[in-house]
Amino acid sequence: MLDAQHNEVAGAVAAPAIPRAGRKQSDWIAKAAAKRGMLLSIPAWVMIAPLFFLPLAVSLRLSFYDKSLGLPVEPSFVGFENYRTDVFTSTFAEALFKTLVILVLGLLIQFPLGIAIALALHRRFRGRGIFRTLILLPMLLTPVAVGLMWRFMYNPELGIINWWITQLGLPPVDWLGSPWPAVVAVTLVDSWQATSLVVLMVLAGLSALDTAPTEAARVDGASSWQLFRYITFPALLPILLVTLMLRVIDGFKIFDIIFILTRGGPGTATQSVSLLDYNVAFTFLATSRASAIGVVLVLLTLPLYFLWRKVAKLQEQA
Amino acid sequence: MRSRIVSLAIMLFLSVTSIIMLFPIFWTISTSIKTRVETFQLPPVYFGFTPTWKNYLALFEDSAFIKVMINTIVVTVGSTLLAITVGSLVAYGLANSQAFPGRRPLEVSLIMMRAMPGVVLVVPLYDILANVGLLGKMPTMIVLYALINLPFAIWIMTPYFQGIPKELQESAVVDGASPTKVFFKIVLPLALPGIAATSLFVGLLAWNEFLIPVVLGGESTKTLPVFISGFVSARELDWGPLAAASSLAIIPIALLTAFMQKRLVSGLTQGAVKG
Secondary structure: OHHHHHHHHHHHHHOOOOOOOOHHHHHHHHHHHHHHHHHHOHHHHHHHHHHHHHHHHHHHHHOOEEOOOOOOOOOEEOOOHHHHHHOOOHHHHHHHHHHHHHHHHHHHHHHHHHHHHHHHHHOOOOOHHHHHHHHHHHHHOOHHHHHHHHHHHHOOOOOHHHHHHHHOOOOOOOOOOOHHHHHHHHHHHHHHHHHHHHHHHHHHHHHOOOOHHHHHHHHOOOOHHHHHHHHHHHHHHHHHHHHHHHHHHHHHOOOHHHHHHOOOOOOOOOOOHHHHHHHHHHOOOOHHHHHHHHHHHHHHHHHHHHHHHHHHHHHHHO | OHHHHHHHHHHHHHHHHHHHHHHHHHHHHHHHOOOHHHHHOOOOOOOOOOOOOHHHHHHHHOHHHHHHHHHHHHHHHHHHHHHHHHHHHHHHHHHHOOOOOOHHHHHHHHHHHHHOOHHHHHHHHHHHHHHOOOOOOHHHHHHHHHHHHHHHHHHHHHHHHHOOOHHHHHHHHHOOOOHHHHHHHHHHHHHHHHHHHHHHHHHHHHHHOOHHHHHHOOHHHOOHHHHHHHHHHHOOOOHHHHHHHHHHHHHHHHHHHHHHHHHHHHHHHOOOOOO
C-alpha cells in the first residue's frame, strides 16, 4: 500500500530529466530550508506553549502547594506533602498495578491473536477485502460507545454473555460487579479494539515483505512453521516493535472504556492511573494532589520517549 | 487434500473471529431498533423482529440532542482543519530540513504529548482556562482537540512529504520560484492524497474524543460521547435510546471504513512501515 503511494509520487516526477543543483546552490538551499523549518513550526509552538508547557509548569508548581478545585483561596506551600499523601500510597500502587495487569494481559491476547488473523488474511482468497474491513472496524469505533455496547452484554441478569454462559450450564458471573472479573471484562473490551490494530500493522508489514527468501526456503523444503519462525517473524520484528510501543502507550493511558464500564470499580478494582488522577481532581476536587500524581505520571512515561527514539532508529536502519 | 483442510481451518478461524469482532456492533444496532420487550427478552431475539424507529425518534425529539450532534460535527470538522493546517506546515518543515533551531525540542514535545495520559494535562488546564474564562467554550474545544491530535497528524504526514523528491523543489527554486510558490504549486498537490488520508484519521479521533469535552466542556459544547456517558449514569436501563445514541456514534465510522478502507489503512501504517 505504502509502496504504491510512493511509487505514484516518484513516477509522476521521474519523467522529465531534472538537472542536479550544484553544491553551492545545495548549501544555500539547505540554509533556506533550515530557516523555513523554523518558520513553519511557529504555528505549532503558538499552540504548544500555552496549552502544553504552561499546564505542565502549573501542574509542577501546584504539586507543592495545597489547592482545591475552583476555590479562589491563595494556595499555600506544603513541600512534598501531596506526594506523601497521594503518590507513595497503596492506592497509587494499586492503580499502577491494575493498569499494568490490564496492559500485559491485553498484550498476551492481542499479539498472538492479531498475528494469527493477519497471517490468515494475508493469503489470497475470495472476499478477503470484506474480512479486512470487518476486522479493521473495532479499533476505529468510539471507545465510549464500545464501552456501552459491552456494558449491555456484561449485565449480570439481562446481558447476553451470562445468558450464553448459563446455557452452557456454567454459573453466571457478575462481570462488572466483582473485582477480578471486572479486570478481565475491561481487558477483553480493550483487546477487542486493540487486536484490530495489531492485525492492521502486521498485514501492512506482510505486504511490504520481500517474498524471495520465503520462496527459496520453500523450494528447499522448509515447513510452514520454519518459514514463519526463521523468515517471516524476524522480518516483521521492526513493525511488531512499533505496534508494541503504540499499545504500551495507549494501554498506559487507558481511560474512556473503564470510565463507561466500571468507573474504576467495584471499589478501586479497575482504577487505572488515569482514572485515579481524574477522581482525585474532579471527584475529590483536590487539584494540587492530582497535580502531584500527574507529575509522577509524566515521569513514568519518560522511558516511553526513549523507547520511541530507539524504535525510530531501528526503522531507519531497516 | 491436506492443503484443502488447512484452507478450511483457516476460513473457519477467520469466520469465528469476524463474528466475535462484529457481534457487539450487530447487537447494539439491533437493540436500537427493538421494542423494550424484545430488548430484555430471554432467550435473546437475534433476528426476525419488526424494526422500530421509536428509539431514534425519542432522541431527535429532544432539541438538546440535535444540539449535541451539531456540536460533535462542528468540533470534529473545526479541529481537523486546524490540526491538518498546522500539522502539514510542521510535517513539511521536518521532511525538508534535517536540522533547524528548535527541531529537537519540537520532536520531544510531540512525543511527550502523544505518550502522556491526557488527564495529566486536563487537570491544570481546567484551572488555567477557568481563570481566563475560556472553560466550556466551543473555540477552546476546537483548539484543544487540534492540539491533542497534532502529534498524530504530524507523525502520519511527514513520510508523505518525505516522499516528494527534493530535486523537484530545488529545480523549481533554481528556476526562480518563491518558497511559497514551491509549496503551493508543487509540494501541496503531490502531498494531497496523504493529507486527505490523515484528515480522515484526525477527524475520527476528534469524533471519538471524550476526556477533553467531559472535563473542559460545558452544556453548550456537549458532544456525542459525553452525552452517551451522562445517559449511562442517569438512565442505566433505558437500553433502547442508549443503543440508538451509540449506533449514531459508530454507524458513520462503519460507513467511512467500508468506503475508505484502503485510504485509512495506508494512512495509519504510513509511518510504521518503511516501504
